[in-house]
Amino acid sequence: MRWHPGRHPHQHSMMNDTFPLLSTTNIITNNNIDHNNNKDLLGTKNSRPIRFVVLAPYGSDEQYSLDKIMPAIIAAVKSIEDETKLNKYKYLGWEHGAEIYFVDTQCSSAIGPLAAFHYYIRGKVDVFLGPVCPYVLAPVARYTSYWDIPHITSSGQVSMFDDKNSTFRILTRMNGSFSRMGQFFNQILQRFNWKTVFFLYTDHNDRSKGHSLCYFSLASVFMSMGPKAVELKRSFDEEQEFAYEDYLQDASMKSRIIIMCAKKETVRKIMIAAYQLKMIQTGEYVFINVELTTGLDAAQRPWEREDDTMENNFIAKEAYTALIRVTPKMPQTSTINSFLESVQKIARDEFDINYGREEVSTYVTAFHEAVHIYALGLNDTLSEGHHVINGTMITRKIWNRTFTGIAGNVTIDSNGDRLVDYTLFDMNPITGDFEAVMIFDSLSQQFFEVEGKKIHWPNNREGPPPDTPPCGFEGELCLAEAELRSQLVLIITAVVLSFLLLFLFVVFILVYRHYRLEAELASMTWKIRCEDIVTASSDMMYMAKIGSRMSLARTSLSSDTMPLMNGTRNICGQNSLPRNGIYRGVLVSLKPIEKQRIELTRLLLIELKNMKNLQHNHLVTFIGACIDQPHASFLVTEYCPKGSLQDILENDEIKLDWMFRYSLMHDIIKGMAYLHSSEMHVHGNLKSSNCVVDSRFVLKITDFGLHSLRQQDYTPTNRSPMLPHNVDDTHYAYWRKKLWTAPELLRLWLKSSECNDNKQIQQLHSQFMHGTQKGDVYSFAIILHEIILRQGVFYLGEENTQSPRDIIYQLANNNGNNSTEHSTSPLLLRPLLEEHMADEAVLQMVRRCWHEDPNERPDFVSLQSIIRRINKENESSNILDNLLKRMEQYATNLESLVQERTADYLEEKRKAEDLLYQLLPKSVASQLISGESVRAEAYDSVTIYFSDIVGFTNISAQSTPMQVVNLLNDLYTCFDSILENFDVYKVETIGDAYMVVSGVPVRNGERHGGEIARMSLALLNAVRSFKIRHRPDEKLMLRIGIHTGSCAAGVVGLKMPRYCLFGDTVNTASRMESTGQALRIHVSSYTKTLLDKLSEFDLVLRGEIDVKGKGKMTTYWLQGMKTNHHQHLNGSNSNVENCCCDLDCIQDIGDVSSYSEIPSQNSQSGSHYELQQLPQQSKQQPTTLSTQQDSSMNNNSSSPPTNLPTTA
Structure with missing residues (x-):
């Protein structure tokens, strides 16, 4: 390893040389080697030392100065080199060691970038470490991103370096980002329930810095x-004197939590000033000091200074009881101690520097770990075959990685930033030392308490002080509290008075309702005298049956709103009670009361009053009751002339579609839902005979309530305790009425048969008669089954012959107990219901309603939602509305059907007209469509074309009929497509014969000869390339004849009218074809004369030939068109060369089945055509086409026939 220090500060000034930073000693590399060539030299195996360029200021008091980090970097490089010697594969690329260039940037934004640029252009850098000053780091990091050189720094925590997508894509930060400090402080504030804090920090007043x-x-x-943080911060310049007391007093008026960031000496001064302002003694303030770096002396006594007085140290110690220090985590491990010893040795031996524990900070360890993580990234990059200075690849290997550093695990996130953990230090008031009490883990974003340690809050508080004084900073909260207290007293007083008034009001309402109820009970508005009911005549009943004006008013029964009806006599004294009567001019229904003795108890009076007040569209209105004795007693209700639902369902003449049925179901549900929510609560006897329909087709429910009056006097018998005295076991009608009763109610009846206590029997009988809401739902299910099948109540199928009595006993015993003699099956018995009988939703509703467990049955409110979903398309209030809606829908459908049929008719009319236009000339067809008569016309000069297929008879003999038809269809499809390009009209096709004319029915002067000639050449040219489907190797031989002369034309026939040509010209043109030769165009002298006028065609004399019926005729061959006129061959309309006559193309057009030919008859001797006027037809109706011919034709070629009619 070789390291090259820049100009040492003890040797000479850094500004003396042109660029003194580069005045290094023992630089081995050649200055002429540029960086790009360096890449080629390295390859995937390193052939020279790894080159580090370290950029940092030298000799400053900061912990990131060059003299503090150089030993750490050298120690890291030595450790890697030592490990490489032991295992050369552990760190690839270190075979030749490393070179380190230390550069003093002086924290200058000019010197630092220039130094980086210098080493880059000389190819002396593989990785940059530093700079540590933000304003120096920014330009260098931009350069390295462009140069693609790995760049690692222990600084750059500023948020501007967070952008790693483009600007700083190579930069790796070993001390993380300050942006995570915001997350950390948010956790602190939430943990201690602080929302307002004051910031006091140092900053440079000189903005140039x-x-x-x-x-x-x-x-x-x-x-x-x-935004509130703007008013909660103050900054100061540590290099200038300022009054700390003023800042603290400002802070005390805004918060009780003060966050500081400054040097240790400044923080000590601030804390002493806070003590002198009595901010410490109250225990209301907490100071949090943010230390951006930490060292091995993190647990020292920052409050103590040896050069200060004992008194000031004591004050500082007391003040620091309110201080919490926040520092990056620095574990005290054996690895740290070993690292310290190694660094101290290097500093002493290499630099003659005394290196103490206080020098080891997070900046120092970060540079040491930067060398290690670069070595790991380089090893991975070289292992994959990339270059040493592939910055992008090495950086990606460094990011999103965790490795073991000297201070523990080091995690670099996906953005290239180290996840920094923070430690909270609190002073032990006994020892005076700061101890770690809590650790914040950045990865999990959680706090972890140090075991056995806790925060000592100021003034021995048990918990953290609030961030706001109880009365506010200016006592405003206490004043507000006093006002709030007075307001609270007023509010409480008002609430108490309000509750008192409410209580008195409720009492008044209850008393009033009680007296009103008593008055209503005493008035007995429901009571009807027998003399007020008169019998109704049969005529009145008939009028009601057919829907007369008699109906019951829902709101009043006053005589001024009711149609008056005169009865014959009142019903008093009659031997039997009629079913209907007239009460106050209104037809009503009379229901006898079977009770022999009626006692008007209070409960009965209340029930009668509730019945009188009950009003709903789907409940029969209760008018009153007559309980005069000794006269018969009866109930008076609204009369519904359409009968019961049971009558309607059993009447096969009444057709009910599903819309009607859904309406009936919905009416029952709405009525029962209202009944269950009313004072009645339960029906108890719901069945189809108790559902009636009024004159407006509204279904209503009747026979509810007043169970004590409706049931017969109960007299127990030995035969069955629940049977009335006039009913035995064989009474069919009695047992049939019970088929709507729920099984759980039938079990009450069964239980009573086993009971001997008359009182208990009476109680069971009362429960059985009153019923339950869930029992009503079961009864509704039986009615639903009646509506669906219309086979009567409880239909079990054609083969089932069980009597109602047997069904009742089986239903009652279907509770899992077969001990009774009447039980026939342990299975549940229900009416027949199969999948095809109704919609699945309806079937599901029925099954839910007759579920054996009452708790599983839905209520009628739920059923209302279900039926709405089922009948959502026809949802309405009653059957009449549905009828009107159905008629409206029918009218709409009918209108739509008419429009559809009209459109179909117009489309067919268009098709018929198109067909007519294909069979007749357009001008003639338009006359026929408009109903006009078509007159026959004589034409002085026209040109007629005839063609025939030579050898067609042999081809037909060797082909099947369908092959012949397909052949002709393909050929004529080709011909027809060519004809569209010329001013010609196709007259007809007869077998293999093809007839075309020009100049008819639209005259075109003398152009008709040229049009036919050009068309003939085009057809002849097309037939040469025509292929027969079933005989592709055989060529068709087309023979063509052309003649020009006069003719007559008109429509012939009534059933199948055809546009036909008459005259000798037609015969002559046919003779030209029959006397011609294959693949040649035979032209008469008349046509030749006409074509010579055009000077476009090449004709050759054939000579004189014998023509049947004409004698000797001079004829010519049409060879083609002259060279300078060849372009006219394509006709007058479009390009003929685009016509499709190839076999594959014709097959794409369609088979013969897609076309139809109109047959016609030909005669060798000619035909005599009789032209008649077509019958008048509607303009919208197309004419049916037919052709009639006979067997004679005029042979005069010079003039039209003399016997030709003048109209057609």
Whole structure:
């Protein structure tokens, strides 16, 4: 190892030379080697010593001065070299030792960066250690990030160095970041319940020096305190005299917790001043001193000075009882002691420096550990084959790593900062020494108390003092407390008076309600005289049945709001009670009371009053009761003319869809939910016959309440204690009525049959008759089953023949006990319910409602939510509303259906018109669609094209019918696509014959000859490349004939109208084709004359030939187009060369099944066409097309036929 000190301060001034820092001795490396070449020399194996450049100030009083850290760095390098000698693979790259360059930066932001730059350009640096001054570190760290050289420092805790993404990406900080100090102090404040603290710290008044480390260290604590921290801090310059008392008095008016950061001597002066201001003696103040570094003398007595008086030392000792010191953690271990001995020896031997325990600080140990962690990172980098000076790679190996240092485990986080633990020191009042009482672990963010140690709070307090005086800093809280106390007295008085008034008001209300209840009970508004009820005639009943205006008002029964109805006579004295009657002009329902003797007890009077006051849309209104004796007694209720739900369900003529059924279910649920929440609490006899429907299709529940009047007189018999005296075991109707009763209520009946005590039997009978809310839910489930199946109550299936009595006994015994003789099955018995019968949600609701355990059954409030979810699409108040909604939906659907059908019709009409446009010329088709008659026309000059396939008969004979059809379809699809590019009209196809005309029905002057000629050349050119699907090697031989002349054209036929041409020109054009040759275009002299006018076509004389019916004719071959006119071959509209006639392309277009041909008939002797007017049809209806032909044709070629009709 070789180390090279910079210019030693004892030798000469640092400013004498041009750059005295570089005036070193025994520098081995060549100054001409630059840094980039250095990389190439090293490779993955180091061929020279590792070069350290250490940047720090020399000779300062700070613990990071160069004379204090040099021995530690040299000791670290020696230890690594010694270990390398023992094991050369432990630290790769150290085979040639190390060179260390120590540079005195004087904390100058100019000297430090220049020194770094000097060593960099001379390639004498592999790693930078330092600088330690923030304003020197910043530019150097920027350089090293750019140079990609590892950079480790024990300083730089300032938050500006936290950015490691770009600016300081290579910088590793061995003393962590001050930003973590904010987290640490937040933990202290939370632990001791302090919220307000005052900061007193040293800073430079001379701004050219920048801020002090104390300023930077407390900055994160300032930020955590928020905006109020601005008013809770004071700074001072230690190099200037100032009055500490003024600062402390300012602090005492703002907080009781004072955080300080200054040198030891300054802190001692502040604490003595606090003692003189009586801030220590009260025990209300706590001082916390932040020491940015610590050493082996951390447990010393900072209050004691040998050069001061004993009195001042005593005052300082008393003052320090209120001081807590916060320092970075420095463990007292044997490793530290060994390190101290090694450093002291190096300092003495190499530098002639006396190195004491007080010199060993966290800065010194940090530089020692920096060398070790660099060696670890270098070893990992070289092991992977990278360069020694690959700063990025080495730095990444250093970061996010934990290793064992001289002070214990050292953890570098993922941001390249060491996790620094802090120690709280408190003075032992007996020994006067500061002892570690608590340790803050940065990794876990938790405090750990030192065993056997505790904080001695000032003035022997048991706990930490509050941060604010009890009465505030100016006594404002005590004044506020006195005011609060007086206000509290007023508030308490007001509250007591309010409660007293409230109590009196409640008493008044209770008394008033009591007297009003008594008055209502005494008035008996429910009482009806028998003479007020008259019988209703059959006509009245019929009017009510069909939905007359008779209905019961919900709010009043006064005669001025009711339709008056005259009955025949009152019901008093009649032998039997009618089911209906008229009360005050309103049709009502009469329910007889079976009791022979009625006693108007107070409970009965209250129940009658509650029944009278009960009003709900889905509960039958109770009008009153007649209990006159010896006349018959009966109950008077609202009349519902549509009958009971049971009647509706059993009537097969009434169709109920699921919307109706859901509405019925919901009406029952709403009525029962209100009934259970009312004074009635329970129905007790819910069944489908007790659910009635009024004239507005609203379902209402009846026969609830007044159980003492509704049940018959009970007389026990020997046959069965629960059977009435007029009922035996075979009474079908009686047992059927019990099928809605819950099993747990039936068990009460079974229990009474085994009881001999009449009193107990009477009690069980009363419980059985009154029922329970959960029993009502079970009854509702049975009604749901009736609504779903419409097969009657408790339907078990077609094959089940159990009587109601057997079902009742089986239900009563389905409690796990089969000892009774009536029990037939240990399984639970329920009506038939299968998955396909209703929606799954409805089935689930039914099963829950008839659950054997009453506690598992839902209440009606829950059922209301369930039915809303099930019927959310048709949710309404009653059936009538649902009917109106359904009609509205039907009308909407009908309107939508009409629109859809109209759109379909228009689409079909468009398709029919498109088909008509394909069969007839567009002008002719438009006339037919509009209902106009189409007149036949004579044309002076047109050109007609005929073509035929030579050898088509042989091809057909050797092919299947479908192959022939596909062949023709492919060919004509190709031809049709070509025709679109010319001013021509395709007349028809007959087998392999193809007929085209130009000049019809739209006249085009003398262009028709050229259009047909160019089209013929295009077709002939296309057929040469045409391939037959099933015979791809065989070529089609197309024969073409063209003739020009006059003709007549018109629509022929009624059922299948066709646009046909008439005249000798048609026959002649056909003869031109039949007398022609394969793959040639045969042209008549008439056409040749027309084409010569265009001067575009190349024609060759064929000579005179014999033409059937025409004699000798001179004809020509159309060879092609002249060279300078070849571009006109493509027609008048678009490029013919883009037409698809290749086999694969035609297959993509479609098979023959995609097309349809309209058959026509041909005659060798010509045809005589009779043109008739088409019948008038709607403009929207397309015409059905057909063709009619006969067997004669005029042979005159010079003029149109004389017998041609004039209209078509």
